[in-house]
Amino acid sequence: MNAQELRKAAKEVLPSVDVVIGQRAGFDPLHAEPCFATKPEDVDDFIASPLCVHNLASYLPSLKGKKVAVVVKGCDSRTVVQFLEEGLIKRENVTVIGVPCSGIISVKKVLERVSHEPIQSISFDNETVTVKTNKREEKIPLLEVAPGKCTTCQYPNPLIFDVLVGQKLEPRGSAEAVYDDIREFETKSLEERKEYWEKTLGRCIRCYACRNACPLCVCQESCIAETRDPHWMSQKDDPKEKMTFHMIHAIHLAGRCTECGECERVCPMDIPLGQLKKKINMGMKELYDYVPGINPEEKPPMYVFKVEEDKIEEHELS
Amino acid sequence: MTDKGYLPQDKWEPFIESLSNDFRVYAPCEEDGVITFQVLEKGKKVDLSRPSTSAPKGVMFPQSERLFSFDFKKAPESPDKMAVELDASTNMPETVIIGARPCDAKGFLTYDRVYLEVDPYYRERREKTTVVGFCCNGPFAGCFCTSAGGGLAEKEGSDLFVTEVDNGYFLEAITEKGKKLLGRPMVEDGASHADAASKKQEQASKALQKVIPGDPEPRISREAFESDAFWDEVSAKCLSCGVCTYLCPTCYCFNITDEARLEGGERVRSWDACMFHHFTLEASGHNPRGRKAMRLKQRVGHKFLYYVDKYGTIACSGCGRCIRHCPVSVEISGIVARLTEGAQEDQKAAEARS
Amino acid sequence: MKVGVFICHCGNNIAGTVDVARVAEETRKIPGVAYAINYMYTCSEPGQDQIKDAIKKYDLDRIVVAACSPRMHELTFRRTVEKAGLNRYYFEMANIREHCSWIGEDRELNTNKAMEAVRAAVAKVMQDKPLYSSSFAVNKRVLVIGGGVAGMQAALDCADGGHEVVLVEKSPSVGGMMARLDKTFPTIDCSICILGPKMVDVAQHDLIKLYAYSEVEEVKGYVGNYQIKIRKKATYVDWTKCTGCGECMEKCPSKDAYDSFNFGVAPTKAINIPFPQAIPKKAKIDPTYCRQFTKGKCGVCAKICPTKAINYEMEDEIVTEEVGAIVVASGYGLLDIEKMGEYGGGRYPDVITAIQYERLLNASGPTSGHIVRPSDHEEPKTVVFVSCCGSRDKSIGVPYCSNFCCMYIAKQAILTKDHMPDSQSYVFYMDIRSPGKGYDEFTRRAQEEYGTKYIRGRVSRIFPKGKKMVVRGADTLLGTTVEIEADLVVLANAVTAAPGAPQLAEKLHISYDTNAFYVESHPKLRPVETNTSGVFLAGCAQGPKDIPASVGQGSAAAAKVLSMLSKDFLENDPAIAQVNQNACVGCLKCVKTCPFQAIVEEELRGGKVVAKVIQTVCAGCGVCTSTCPCGAIQLQHFTDNQLLAEVNALCLS
C-alpha cells in the first residue's frame, strides 16, 4: 500500500464529492482512525498501512444524500456491494477508492505479543511488522498478528471500485479453509459450546459497540435491544439477555454479514462475535449458494425464496 | 494501630485470599486476554500488570440492579381487587476492591458527590466497601490522569493505598476503613518501607506529562464549546456506542425500567449512556440530542462543564479507557485540549485587561 | 385493566376431561382478571348474554372465552363483546376443547393445560389494542374467467343483475366442454341446442364484454378493486373485420392442422372457425400449421378474405380491465390416456377417449354423426366402454372419482344403439355411480332397454388381434377373466384439473388441492367462496361435476358476487400491518418480502424514507413484521408484544 498514490487518487476525487473518507494516524503508534477529508490538506493525513483496520464503508448509509468517496480494502468493498444488494446506498452517490490489502493488524494481538508493554513505534516492511516498546524490539510476520479474517482472506482486492490504488493480490489460503474454525468449533459437544458462549458472552457489557460498528445493522437507533415496543429484551444484566441480544444480532445479519470483523474488533471485552455470523453465513452458502457482498445484482437469501428449495430437506422426528 | 503496613511478595496472595473469608473481594482478573474486576473465587488470578479493561465502578454502581420487586396480590373472594406488594430489601455484603488504579479510586468521588446523599442503594454499598488503591508503575496508551487533576500515585479515593516496593507491597491507610485492613494477619509493620515507597510514588508521578493545559484541572472555553462545526468535526467518526461510558470510572447515568411478568416484576436500574440515541429519546419520537455530535458534546460538556458548575470539579479521572478502547479512537484528551486553548487565550486576555 | 374470563363446559365435551371449575378458580388469581366463571354452553344465547351482562356489571374491558377453537366461534364472540360496547379486538379465545379436552386423557394434565391456555390468552388480551375497520369503494364490474357453461351462467346472472361483466375465454369460442357434447344425460336432449341460446345471450348482452382466445395475465389489487391484465392472443385475423363467412377455411391449403375442438378426431384447416355455432364466430390462424408461417409463403386466406381481415403480423395484445369481483370457472382437463400403458391409448387408433367418441356421435362433428373406427373408417359393431380409466387410481395420481363418467357412458351406450341398432356395447365398470335425479333410472335403461352389457371388473389389457381390439378384464361377479373382441374401445379417461390451473391460482392468490382443483373456503358452508375475498369458484375448476351442478354453482357464485356488489363500500379487516414511522429506518426489506406488494416507500416531510402499508391490499400475513429487524412494522392483533406476552406467559416462570 502506498500512501502517496492514495493521497493522489483521493485528491483527484475530492472536487467531485462532499467528503473523502480515509484513515490517518491515531492517538498512538498502534492506532489509525477514520478521517473525513473535505479539503486537500486533510487528504495529506491519509495513510495506507496495516494499521488501517477500520471498515470505512460503514459510514456510507449514515451519509445518505451526500456525495461520498470512501477508501476500501477488499473486505470492506463487500460491505459496499451488500449495501447495493439491499438498496441501502445509491451507487451514483458513492465513489469507491479501492486498495488491495495484504492484511491488517489486530491491535489486541500485537499488544499480547509484546506483553502489553507501551508501544513506542510500529513499522511495516514486506508483510513483516516491527514493533518497538520501551523494553524491546520485535519483528513479527504480519499474518501472525492479523485478525482471523486476514489469514484466510479470499477477497484481498476490492470487488467494486471506481479507482484502484495499488497492485491486485492473490487470495490467501483456500476457499474451503475459510470456515475451518467454525467446523473445528463444531467438533465440541453441545455442552462445551454452551459453556463457551455462556462464558464469553457473559463478559458483554451491552455497550452495543458491535452493533454500532456493524455496517449492516440498519436499525441502529431503532434497535429492538432497547425498545419497549416491541419489548424483546429487558435491561437486566442477565446472561440470558446477553445471549438473546447476540443471537438477535446474528439472526438479523443472516445472509447479510460480509464478515468485515468490525463487531469483533470493536468489542472491548474481546468476545468472538464474528463467529456467530460466520456460522450462519456458512449455512447460507450451503443452503442457498449465497455469499454476501459479492454480486450487487444478487438478492440476500432471507428476502427471496424458491418454491422448490434445492437444499432444504424436511426434518424427520426421531 | 499503625497506618503503614507491609506485605512481603509471598504473603500478597495469601493476604488477599484471607480477605475473601470475611469480605466479598473484587479484583482485576484476566480471562481470554481481558482484565475485568471480578469476585475472587478459587481459580481466578489477580492480574495487576496493566490497567483493567473496565473500571471497578460496577461494584459500587452495578450494571443493573433491582431497586425493588413488586407482586400483584389478590384475594380469591374479590378477584376484581388487586393489591401491589413491594419489596425493596437489600442485602449488600461487606466488600473490598483490590487493585483499583488511582484513577479508578478517584472515580468513586465523582459518584459520591451525586449519589451519597440521595441514593440509599449507593450509600449502603459505598459504606460497606473498602477501596484498596494501587500505585501505577507507568502510563499506558491513552492515560491522561495527570491532566485531570490526578496522578499515577494519587491516593484520593482509596481507603488503603498499595505501592510495590522492596520485593513486597507497602500498604498505606488513607481512611479509617483502610486502617482496619492493616490489622489483619500477615500484615507487617511498614514504617521501614515508607521512604522507598514515597520515592517510588514520586517517580511514578513524573512518568506522565500533562497533555491538557490547566492546573490542577483543565477549564474549557464556553465559546469554543458551543461551536457546532467543532462537534460535527470531532464526532464524524464516532459510532455512538457505549464503550467510552461503560468503561468509564466516572460515568454514572442510568435508566430505570419495569421488567414485569403477569404476576409482578422488578424495577430495574441499569447503566445508560449519553452516547445512545435512546438516552434522550422522547415518547413522541422527538429526540433533543438526535445527532451524535450533540451526544458527544454532551458527554464532554457534562464532564468538563456542567459537573464543574455543580460540584466545582471535573467528572473525569483521566484513566484513558475511553481512548484506548474506543473503536474509532475518539480522543477525549485531544478534544478537551483543543477546547482549552481558547480558555487560555480568554484568560490571558482577561489578565491583560485588568 | 379488567379482564373477564368465561370458561365453557361445552356440555361434557370440555368438562368431561377438564376441571372447569378449577380453571375458573385459578384464573381468578391472575392479576388483571376481574371476573372468571365457568358455564355450560358459552356460545348459547344465555351464555352470550352472560358475557354481555358481566361486561356491564363488572365494568370489564377485555374478554377471554376458553372454549372451542377460535376458528369455530371467534367471530360469534367478537360480535357479542361488540354488542356489549367493547371493541371486538378486545377479545381472545383459549382453545381448551380441540387442543385440550379432546386430545388428552389425563384430567389433571388437561386441567393444567387449560389453565395455561387461559393464562396465555389473558396475557395476550391485556396487550390487545382496539382496532377499527376503514371502508373503501367497490368497483362494481365483474371478471369471469372461463366461458364454459358455468362461467357463462355466472356472467349472465351478474350481467342480468346490472353489473358489467368481463368474460375471458382461453379458446376461440365460448361453450367449453358442453359445446362438444352430442346429447346430455339423462334427458338425451341435444347439448348445443340448449347451450347455443346461452352462448348467443352472452354475445348479445349489453353488459358482457367477451374476450375470446384470451387469458388472464396478471391480477393485482384486492377485493373491490382488482386490476386485471388480459392477454389477447394473436389470431392473425382482425375480428373487427371478420364476418365468419368461412371462405378462408374453405380455401386454406393446409389441411392437417390439429383440431383441438374435436380433440384430434379429424384434422382441420390451419385457418378455421372451431364449430358452426361458435361465439364469436370468427376465424383464427394456427401458426404451427399455416404455410404462411411454416414456409413463409402462401397468403391464400389473405387473398380470399372479402373484408381483408387477415393480418399475419398480428401480435398478442395486453389490455387492462378493472373489476371488483372475480368468478373463476376455468374448467377441467382430461387425463392423458398414454399414462395407462396397458390400454394402448395413443398406440392403437381404435382406442379412443369418450370425448372423442362424443365428437363421432355428434351430427355436427367431423363424421357428421356417423360412428366409424379411426383406423379404417368402418362402422364398429362391438363397442367396449372402459370406465374409471385412471379415476380412483392412486398409482397414477387420480385418487378421486371423476363424477360423471358413469352417466355419460350409459348415454353413449344408448346413443351407440340408436345410431347402430345392430351393434353391441359392453361397459367395464367398478361401481355404477348415478346418484342424481333420474340418473339411476337412466343407467338401468341403458342395460335393460338398450341391451348394454355391464361387466363389473377392471380391464387389465387391451391389445390388437387382427382388425379387432381384444379387451381383457376381470368379471368379478363371475369370478373369471373375460376377453371381448371389440371394434372400438372407448376410454372414460379421468377428469383432471385444467392445464395451467396452478399458475392461474397463483395469480389469483387462491389455493388448490393436491390434484390442482381449487379449494373452496369451506367444503360445506362456503362452497363457492375462496379464502381470498372477492374471488369465487364455479364449475369443474373446483372439482369434477356435471352440467346441472356446474350451472348451479355458476349461479351461486353470481349470487355471492351480487350480494357483495350490492354495497357501495366494503370494510377492510383492521388486523393488518401498521408502520411506526418513528421507528422505521427505511431499509424497505418489508417491501421486498410482502407477498401482496402491499408496502410502498413513502418520503416524509424532512426527507426521511419509511415504509407505508396500503391498507386495502394488506392481507394480514405478517411476513413484513418478521422481516423488519427493528419491529417498526407490526401486524395488528399479532404484534411482537402481543405474541411475546403469550410466549412469556408460557415460558417465564
Add this chain to the structure above:
Amino acid sequence: MPELAGKELRIVGFLCNWCSYGGADTAGVGRFKQPTDLRIIRVPCSGRIDPLFVVKALINGADGVLVSGCHPRDCHYSDGNYYARRRLEMLKQFLPFMGIDGKRFHYTWVSASEGQRWQKVVTDFTRQVHGIGPLHEKKEAAK
C-alpha cells in the same frame, strides 16, 4: 405457572391459523390423543414467525419449540411459508452452534385436513424433546 413437574416438559407451538391450527383442530375433532405438553400460540401465517420468538422461548424457559405452517404451495398468503422455511432452516442450523440441541426445535407443514399427521407430529416431537430432557432447571411446580 410451570408445567407439572416430572410429567411434562415445556413445549411451545407456533401454528399458522389457516392450515396447522386447523389441522390441530381436526385432530381434536377426531379425538386423536396426544401428549399434553404442547402449548399452542396461533399466528396468521408461518411467515409471521420471527425466528427470534423461537430463540426467546428456548432461552427463557421452553424445552422445545414446534412451528407448523401450510405445506409449500398451500400458503393462504401464497408465499409466507416459503420465507418461514428459509428463516427457520437458518435457525435450525444456528441453534446447535450456540449449544442448543437442534432437536429441541422442529418445523414442519400440516394442513387443516391432516389431523392424523398433526397427532403424529405432536407425539413424535414431544417424545423427541423428552428424549433430550429439560433445557432449563425446573422450579417447583408453583400454585
Add this chain to the structure above:
Amino acid sequence: MADKDYAYYPGCSLEGTGSAYDASIRLVMQALGVEVKEPHDWSCCGSTPAHAVDHLLAGALAARNLVLVQKMGLKGVSAPCPSCFSALKTAHYRMAKSKAFKDEVNELLDVPYEGTVDVRSTLQFIYENIGVEEVARPVKLALPNMKVAPYYGCILNRPPEIAQFDDPENPVSMDNLISAVGVEVVDYAFKMECCGAAFGVPRKDMVNKLTHKVLSMAIEAGANCIAVACPLCQQNLDLRQAQVNAAMGSSFNIPVLYFSQIMGLTYGFTPKELGIDKGVVDPGNLIETGPIVPKEVEKPKKTKAAAKEAS
C-alpha cells in the same frame, strides 16, 4: 463418466443356466468400453424363496450385497437377472422407506447399509447410463433376417414404485436398444405378460398356456425371434417350446435370444462367443450377419407422449 461406474452383480443364474447371458453382457460391455466390476464375495440375493419365508432375512441377504457395493465406493450396481434386481432393489427401497426396517436389517449385517447404492437392471444400466447413442457406436454388422419381438417379463419394471424404470405397462427400453443396433423390432401386446416363471415345475399346464400366448402373439405380430432380458424367461420360452407345442398343439420354432446376444452379434462377436449355441431352438439363418445398410434412423419411441392441448 462416473455414471457408468457401476458394480455388476451377476447372480447365481448367470453362473448356471444363464451363462450365455453373462458371457454376452461381458462382451457387450467390453465393446462399449465399460469395465465390469464384480463385487468380491457376493452372495445369493435371496430371490423369491427368501422373501416368501422372512422379509427381514430376505432384506439382509440382499443388503449384504449392497454393502459390498458400498464398500467398493461405487454409485450403484446393475444386475442382469430381473429377480436379483428386484430382490436388491426391494431391500434398498424398504430400508429407505422405513427406518425401523433399516435398523433391523443393519442389526444383522457386519457393516451397516447406508442406503446410498443405486440398483438397476443391467438393461436399465445400458439403456440409461450408457444410452442408445453410445450403444449404436460399436455396431459393425447387420442382422438382415431378424425380426425381434422383445419380451420384458413381469418384474423388470414392476412394481413401478420400486423398479422406477420404463413404462410399467408399455415398456420400450429393449425395443429401443435393439433398434439402436440396427435390428428390426416388432411391436406386440404381450411383451410383459407372465411367462409362468418358476411355475414351470409345479404347474406345467399353466406355464404351457401362458407361454403359448406370448409366443403366438409374437409370431402373429411378425416376429421370427424373441429377445429377453431374464434367464428364467429365456428358459420358459426356449427350453419349454417343445413342451408347449406338445401340450397346445402348436408348432412354434422361434429362437429366444438375450438382448445382449443380439447386440453382441451386431458388434461382431461370434455366436459361439456369445453362447448362442447354448439355446435350444436353433436360430438358423437369423443370425447370419451382413454389411450395414444405411437407413434413416428411426426416432426412439416415446414412453409417454406429451399431453395434447386439452381444449
